[in-house]
Amino acid sequence: MSEQYLHRGDAPFADSVWEQIDRAVVEAAKSQLSGRRILGVMGPFGLGFKTLPLADAEAEGKKIEGVTVSAGQGVPLAMLRSEFSLPARDIAAHEQSGVPLDLAGAAKAAIAVARQEDSLIFNGVGATTGLLNAPGTHTVKLKPWTEVGAAVDAIINAVTELDNAGFHGPYTLALAPKLYNQLFRRYPQGNHTELEHVRQIVADGVVKAAGLSAGGVLLDTSAPFASIVLGQ
Template sequence: MANNYLGRDDAPIEASTWKLIDDMMVQAAKSQIAGRRILPIEGPYGFGLKAIPMGDYAVEDGIIGSTAIPMTMIRTEFSLAKRDLASFERDHLVLDTTPVACAAMDAAAKEDRIVFSGLAGISGLLNTDGAGSLT
């Protein structure tokens, strides 16, 4: 389902080329991420997850409120030249996946910055008082 929003079916790129790109992206990101090594972080969940419901609470008699944790989307961009993709698929020339790796490492760095330093209303691990309370 996540591929519906990526436009992969609209691109004239072979499945094996998408696999190469995906594998490079995962490998590059895993080489950089630190937060996921020390915290049980799950995901990615896809574009549709904007908040995680946390439950209800009584505002006053007969009125119930709800809380949710807003989800931050991390985004990076890269491009690969059409001619490079075509020569890779047609002539089996080496495809330079450096832009893919750089984008994945950038996304990993952004995730770690959020995990450790926080972001606009979201506390990070380094923003605690040492007793686990957020400052």
């Protein structure tokens, strides 16, 4: 991450404290993030990168003498932010006596941001769509996964839906936690789990996605049909 605009040099404590904060934040965020495990990441492009430019589109309206008017389009980048505090006495005790820092506040803030990021990726926010509601999304209705093997049948149906639409894989899959956990069931004959079976179909990974309350998202990873774009 770029240090510009963060004013870290103004903080009245050593770089080692920042290193501990960074480590706590990164580890906490990684424990929650699932969108970045199924999508490619572009950037970071800097704090000032506020809009992802798209191709120009011809503007509607009256044309004078056949003149074509085109206008730029773009996708706005959301800014996610969560605050925490670290008491000065705790920092002083750490630097003077080696007392361990309580970084629970930093970890909680990172978890909140990570959960918000996943919600944005899957559900969108405002006029920006997510994976679940983007134009052109294909939907397959899930039946209950009460019997062992039902999950695999459902995923095969989803793969077939994408295959028929021209997306031939390889695929990656994100599942709501309840559905993901059901994949640990073993087949009555043999010692294999449904998860092992699913991984033969979905070669680019099966992810537990806390950002999904139900269902799942199956993606073709053979081309950058969708990406996460980072500012800073």
